[in-house]
Amino acid sequence: MSATADAGTRTAPAAEVVVSLRGASKAYGPIQALDDVTLELRAGEVMCLAGENGAGKSTLIKILTGAIRRDSGEYAVDGRDVGSPSPSEARDAGIGVVYQELSLLPDLSVEENLLMGQLPARRGVTRPAELRRRAAAMLERVGLDWLDPGTEVGTLSLAVQQLVEIAKVLGASPKVLIFDEPTTALSESETKALLARIHQLRDEGHAIMYVSHHLEEMFEIGDRVTVLRDGGLVTSQPMSDFDHDSLIASMVGRKIESLYPATSRTVGDPRLQVRGLLPEGAAAPVSFEVRAGEIVGIAGLLGSGRSELLRAIFGADPVHGGEIEIDGVRVAGGNPRRAVQAGLGLLTEDRKRLGLLLELSIRENASLAHLDEISRFWIVDRKRERTIVDRYLGGLKLRAGSWEQPVSSLSGGNQQKVLLARWLATHAKVLMFDEPTKGVDVGAKAEIYKVIGDLAAQGLGVVVVSSYLPEVLGLADRVLVMREGTVAGELPAEGATEEDVLALASTSTSTTTSDGAAS
Amino acid sequence: MRFLKNNQPAPAAAGAPAGAAAGAPAEREERILTFGDVFGRDAGGLIVLLVLFGGMTLASSEFLTGDNLANLARQVAVFGIIAVGQLLVILTAGIDLSVGSVLGLTGAITAELLVHGVGIVPAILAGMAAGTAIGLFNGTLVAYGKLPPFIVTLGMLGIARGVVLVLTDASTVQPLPESFGNIANGDILGLPNLLWMFLAVVAIASFVLRRTVFGRYVYAVGSNPESARLAGVPVTRVLVAVYAIAGLLAAVGGVLFTSRLNAGVPTAGTGYELNAIAACVIGGASLFGAKGGAFGAAAGALIVGTLNNGGNLLAINSFYLQIIIGALILAAVAFDQWQGRRSPGS
Numbered sequence: 001m002s003a004t005a006d007a008g009t010r011t012a013p014a015a016e017v018v019v020s021l022r023g024a025s026k027a028y029g030p031i032q033a034l035d036d037v038t039l040e041l042r043a044g045e046v047m048c049l050a051g052e053n054g055a056g057k058s059t060l061i062k063i064l065t066g067a068i069r070r071d072s073g074e075y076a077v078d079g080r081d082v083g084s085p086s087p088s089e090a091r092d093a094g095i096g097v098v099y100q101e102l103s104l105l106p107d108l109s110v111e112e113n114l115l116m117g118q119l120p121a122r123r124g125v126t127r128p129a130e131l132r133r134r135a136a137a138m139l140e141r142v143g144l145d146w147l148d149p150g151t152e153v154g155t156l157s158l159a160v161q162q163l164v165e166i167a168k169v170l171g172a173s174p175k176v177l178i179f180d181e182p183t184t185a186l187s188e189s190e191t192k193a194l195l196a197r198i199h200q201l202r203d204e205g206h207a208i209m210y211v212s213h214h215l216e217e218m219f220e221i222g223d224r225v226t227v228l229r230d231g232g233l234v235t236s237q238p239m240s241d242f243d244h245d246s247l248i249a250s251m252v253g254r255k256i257e258s259l260y261p262a263t264s265r266t267v268g269d270p271r272l273q274v275r276g277l278l279p280e281g282a283a284a285p286v287s288f289e290v291r292a293g294e295i296v297g298i299a300g301l302l303g304s305g306r307s308e309l310l311r312a313i314f315g316a317d318p319v320h321g322g323e324i325e326i327d328g329v330r331v332a333g334g335n336p337r338r339a340v341q342a343g344l345g346l347l348t349e350d351r352k353r354l355g356l357l358l359e360l361s362i363r364e365n366a367s368l369a370h371l372d373e374i375s376r377f378w379i380v381d382r383k384r385e386r387t388i389v390d391r392y393l394g395g396l397k398l399r400a401g402s403w404e405q406p407v408s409s410l411s412g413g414n415q416q417k418v419l420l421a422r423w424l425a426t427h428a429k430v431l432m433f434d435e436p437t438k439g440v441d442v443g444a445k446a447e448i449y450k451v452i453g454d455l456a457a458q459g460l461g462v463v464v465v466s467s468y469l470p471e472v473l474g475l476a477d478r479v480l481v482m483r484e485g486t487v488a489g490e491l492p493a494e495g496a497t498e499e500d501v502l503a504l505a506s507t508s509t510s511t512t513t514s515d516g517a518a519s
Numbered sequence: 520m521r522f523l524k525n526n527q528p529a530p531a532a533a534g535a536p537a538g539a540a541a542g543a544p545a546e547r548e549e550r551i552l553t554f555g556d557v558f559g560r561d562a563g564g565l566i567v568l569l570v571l572f573g574g575m576t577l578a579s580s581e582f583l584t585g586d587n588l589a590n591l592a593r594q595v596a597v598f599g600i601i602a603v604g605q606l607l608v609i610l611t612a613g614i615d616l617s618v619g620s621v622l623g624l625t626g627a628i629t630a631e632l633l634v635h636g637v638g639i640v641p642a643i644l645a646g647m648a649a650g651t652a653i654g655l656f657n658g659t660l661v662a663y664g665k666l667p668p669f670i671v672t673l674g675m676l677g678i679a680r681g682v683v684l685v686l687t688d689a690s691t692v693q694p695l696p697e698s699f700g701n702i703a704n705g706d707i708l709g710l711p712n713l714l715w716m717f718l719a720v721v722a723i724a725s726f727v728l729r730r731t732v733f734g735r736y737v738y739a740v741g742s743n744p745e746s747a748r749l750a751g752v753p754v755t756r757v758l759v760a761v762y763a764i765a766g767l768l769a770a771v772g773g774v775l776f777t778s779r780l781n782a783g784v785p786t787a788g789t790g791y792e793l794n795a796i797a798a799c800v801i802g803g804a805s806l807f808g809a810k811g812g813a814f815g816a817a818a819g820a821l822i823v824g825t826l827n828n829g830g831n832l833l834a835i836n837s838f839y840l841q842i843i844i845g846a847l848i849l850a851a852v853a854f855d856q857w858q859g860r861r862s863p864g865s
Contacts (some may be wrong), residue, residue, distance in 0.1 A: 375731070
């Protein structure tokens with residue numbers, strides 16, 4: 001190994017290999033989820049795992065954590081063969097995981113969560129003082145020394161919960177830390193703080209694997225990157241060998257020309273008008289309009305009230321006043337059913353909790369919102385139902401064996417298409433998208449962007465909320481920036497930079513617009 | 520339960536998706552026409568029922584006789600009708616513990632009115648109105664008051680039974696007109712009236728659940744009420760309607776029960792709520808909602824009835840029958856769980 005000291009590059013000097021997985025394969029029935037993949041994690045290094053949905057990332061993580069058994073291949077930690085470990089054996093071998101969906105128990109206190117399964121006790125009676133002492137020590141490691149260990153976890157923000165989760169994982173003194181989409185629910189600044197924390201853990205000598213859909217984060221934090229595609233290993237090399245486009249090309253296996261659709265659309269009359277709407281917790285009333293053929297983006301930090309605004313417009317939550325008009329006709333508030341009948345559609349952020357009916361079939365999910373139109377005397381015309389589902393789901397290139405299979409069997413991107421079809425079928429006049437590409441892979445993202453662009457081109461009014469700024473700027477014609485539950489300012493998307501948006505979203509002393517109604 | 524009726528991939532039956540064939544077809548799971556495709560969501564119970572019928576026919580020469588089957592139908596009909604109402608509630612992930620008491624109360628109301636000289640039709644209608652009103656009350660507390668269904672209907676179980684006992688002074692209400700007794704004890708085309716009514720209720724419920732907008736909404740609410748609300752489903756109205764229907768069907772059961780004995784019995788229907796829940800569960804319904812069907816519930820009711828009937832014919836101690844029915848419930852749920860784990864994503 002030649003000791004060339006390139007100026008400016010971060011080279012891990014002959015780092016010790018902590019985890020070595022060789023030739024790992026896993027098949028689910030006829031589907032080869034992982035095929036002969038080799039992976040090495042080294043101490044003091046952040047390895048990013050990149051790939052589209054279905055590329056085998058989750059399978060790989062599950063093999064590492066012992067959640068599933070691999071079909072073949074070797075798995076060694078610290079040079080010692082661990083065979084096919086169970087989850088607890090993997091943990092004992094030094095593998096720690098921070099999952100996207102946190103494993104904390106919301107009704108219990110922080111300290112109980114941290115030491116659950118190993119609560120300090122004497123003859124079955126817990127020792128509160130010892131519990132508190134150990135919990136405080138664990139919290140200190142992640143910079144949460146200000147947090148009272150007796151706090152109920154459910155009352156904490158997601159970012160703090162994430163840190164508690166990390167503290168919990170660190171409690172088992174792992175050699176390897178795996179982060180599975182840790183920033184999905186975090187704001188920009190919280191993400192930065194988390195990445196800094198991960199850097200620190202790396203510098204303490206942990207081997208780290210980082211999985212995310214956000215390429216920017218990978219470039220910021222990664223030392224090396226492993227790319228998976230269709231269950232196979234594409235490459236594993238230093239992050240600095242890639243740029244944004246080449247990494248996408250490597251993940252997708254083809255070059256994606258332009259992610260965002262062209263913006264040459266004719267803008268017509270106002271379709272959605274919001275006047276003086278005052279959602280719960282808003283600092284000031286919100287007024288704006290969306291015209292036919294227009295895509296309006298809504299940006300803002302996490303907790304700035306973006307989703308709440310959409311829900312208020314849709315009538316899903318009670319409001320303290322204001323009017324909504326669709327094509328000049330007033331919509332009675334407070335009832336999603338009337339909003340749907342008036343021509344509004346809302347694709348919610350949390351598909352599983354607020355969108356899909358997991359027990360039901362793809363067909364039933366897609367047709368739910370327009371059953372009234374395809375039925376006579378309350379009897380569903382099943383032929384028309386099938387034609388309509390065929391038309392919209394077929395048009396979205398949904399990949400499924402049959403419309404009768406349960407919607408829960410689909411991948412995230414395809415589930416999103418089912419929800420999209422649900423609203424397309426209602427002939428909505430205004431569609432609102434809340435984080436339309438959350439948890440959706442690059443290829444499906446491009447398709448969803450294209451659909452959104454096509455819808456606007458057909459004359460719909462479109463509202464897109466996203467915490468991913470390039471997406472808002474790339475898709476929208478205008479961007480509304482939110483802060484404290486209300487609209488803090490508006491920018492034309494063309495020419496606006498992410499910095500402009502962030503400046504509007506985070507200044508607390510408002511120097512920009514719309515401050516008249518504050519008192 | 521997957522039954523390989525044939526080994527051909529199902530042709531047009533699956534409504535061949537237009538844009539589906541993008542991937543290599545060989546990678547997809549091969550479609551096989553299953554028993555479930557034909558009978559929808561309620562296949563499992565029917566199979567058990569057929570097996571049970573076959574077994575009983577072999578075991579006892581008296582089982583497959585017209586008299587015995589008519590007897591079986593009379594035993595099962597009342598509680599099968601209640602089970603269908605219970606099923607609607609269970610499909611919305613709720614539960615109705617009050618149906619047994621409502622059966623008793625509505626039967627007693629009808630009987631009291633008859634004894635006091637009210638005409639048969641008005642008396643029956645009054646009983647059914649009372650049942651529907653109680654259901655509406657339950658549903659309103661559940662849907663608008665956001666109270667847990669278990670608690671609401673547990674309270675109503677006590678209230679309704681108490682009202683019956685006060686109303687009747689805990690004594691049997693009779694004599695009732697002869698013609699009223701004919702309603703449940705008569706025959707049409709050689710089959711007992713009760714059986715016809717049971718079949719009618721099951722057929723209507725199955726049609727409503729499978730083919731109407733309301734039926735879809737019931738499954739949607741049971742699957743995820745918030746998702747359903749955001750898709751424009753009138754969730755609260757669906758919930759109220761479901762409890763009202765359960766109350767109405769309990770009242771139908773009450774009237775039929777009273778007619779069959781031709782007397783108002785204050786303790787009528789005691790424990791029927793648990794039998795109705797058992798029938799739904801054995802018929803494949805999930806207490807978490809959105810799973811099950813009317814034929815399943817009917818099959819569940821028939822399975823329990825056939826076990827009791829068969830037990831009598833074979834002179835099996837009825838205490839053992841209780842054990843068997845309890846074990847059957849556990850087996851049905853265990854089977855459901857096992858299936859859920861096998862199928863992807865649930």
